Structure formats: C-alpha cells, structure tokens
Amino acid sequence: MVPVRPSAVELPERVPGPPMTAFSDGSGTGGTSYNLGMLQQRTIKSLTRAVGVGMHSGQRVELTLRPAAPDAGIMFRRIDLPVPVDIPVSAQAVCDTRMASTLSPGGDPGAPKVQTVEHLLSACAGLGIDNLVVDITAEELPILDGSAASFVFLLQSAGIALLDAPKRFMRIKRAVEVDEAKGAARKWARLDPFHGFKLSFEIDFKHPALDQTGQRFEFDMSSGRYKHDIARARTFGFTKDVELMRSRGLSRGGSMDNAIVVDDYKVLNTEGLRYDDEFVKHKILDAIGDMWVLGHPLLAAYSAFKSGHALNNKLLRAVLADQTNYEWITFDDETRAPAGFTALAPAW
C-alpha cells in the first residue's frame, strides 16, 4: 500500500492557466513530446488469464487481459467467433441493462455481445487502467467471486504500466439528472461538477437482513481505498427472484460462491458478509464500472437513489446528448490532478 497523498484542497470549479488544458481530439500521440510531469495513461505490463463461468449464462469462459497502446481505450474481443469481433467500450455500446451491463459494437442488439462487464470495468476504474484488450471465449465475462477483487488481483498481477500519453478526463460542467417512475417508486441518478470523483449511493430495501445494514454509503476515490473498501463487495440476489431470473435465462451460473444470497429473512451464505454494508457498497462498485464505459475517468460527484445499470447508462447518455454538459481535459502537471488519480497504481 502506497501512502496516500493528503486529500486535495478542493480547487475552484475551473482551474485557470496552463496546468489544466482542454483536450482536442486528434491532438496527442504520434511523436509529440509530452511534459514529464503530466498525468499519464495506464495499461498493464504483461498479459494475464483467468477462467470462470458467466453468472447469467452459466457458460465456461476464458479471459485474457492484454496490454494496449496509448489512446486505444478498453476493448473486448470475442475470440470464440469464426472472425473475432471487437467491442470497444462506450456509453452507446450498452445494448442491454437487465441485471448486468451488456455491450455490443455500437449498441446493435443483433451484433455479438459481451455481458456483465461492470465488475471488470470497476476494477479498471479503481486502478486507473485506460487501455486494455480483453479477449473472451464466450458472451459473458466470468463472475469469479462476484466482486471486483479478483479482477483487481489479475490486473495488479500483470503489473501496471504508465504510457507516454496524457490521461483524458471527462469533466462535468453542470448538473445532469435522470429519473424513472414517480412518487415512492422514483429512482434517480445525477452527476454534479466536482474536482475529483466521489459517489453517494442509497438503496431502500424493505427487508430484515438489509435493514440491519447501512443502506447509504459515500465513497471518494481520492481516499485511495477502492481496493480495501469497495472492490470486495459481492453482487447479491434474493431466493424469491432466482426462479423468475432462471426462467428468463438469467443467473444460471449464480451460487453462494459468487453472490450473497438472501431469503425472506436472512443472508444464507454461511460465511456472512464481507462488509456490514456490503449491499450498498456493491451498488457503488457497479456504478463505478457503469461510469467507466466512457473509457475515461469522470471529474464529477455521482449521487443516486435506487439506481441500477439502466439508469446509470441513461445518465451517461443524457450527459453526452449536450456537449455543453462536459469537456475533455488532461493534466500537464499531475500535481494539479485530484488526489487519488496520482496515488493509485503502479505501486498500490
């Protein structure tokens, strides 16, 4: 564990002067010499592999994580198909949000897919990985232990490499909010301008096992505690929903090895919970992954009430629908970047 820098003094909404420069598409790589002090993009040092089953499909899948070039972004590659199909991450690539975030090229529902990407993308966000190629041999990523911890371990085992290109951030310039339903059933998610990335999440389950745990949590990436406080939180499911989910072809690979399972009264896993408030922490883990379909970190404060994959994606699409909501920036001087973005890997 690297000592975490003292938390940044919050800067004014717009940092004046040259340290923080507006990014313009097309500028950048190809022989340009960058400021030595810039905040750099990241990938992994060597390839690494894992094997597991998809939570919803129950299918065995091999996963290979490969280093990628600067500005390549995060790309899933279906290598089980006769001709491999590349599926780059983007908000528009999200084509299905029932129970998990599913991507396809350009969001085309008829195209090859990659399902349940959010836990790997959350781990990428936690370690600041901008560029990665993810080979998979089936339609769904392995669920592993149901959290992001196994992906964090894989990425850290491969080693984190700094690249000679500035890290790009999407800076939110004004509040954007989306919601669903009305009255007591209303759910919402929003992004507000913030120099850093923090999340506030509230769930509202009327259930004896969940009522005992905290249903609200706030997490600031600048704390440097993603791996410790968030990554280990597992996905969860209710026994009463399992039959319905399986009839829809979901949760075929789900078990107490990769999920917290709750009946009408209590948690059934004999080992209990990893955190007292593991449920809401998993919702934060998911939201971090759902935001990372942008392929770049947000400079924003995310807050949500009962949000999920669908509403999280609707929020990103609402941001992207109006270019005055955001701007792309880089940090020529990494000391001007929010704490946490520089205190992450490689040694973390």
Ligand SMILES: [Zn+2]
């Ligand atoms: Zn999840």
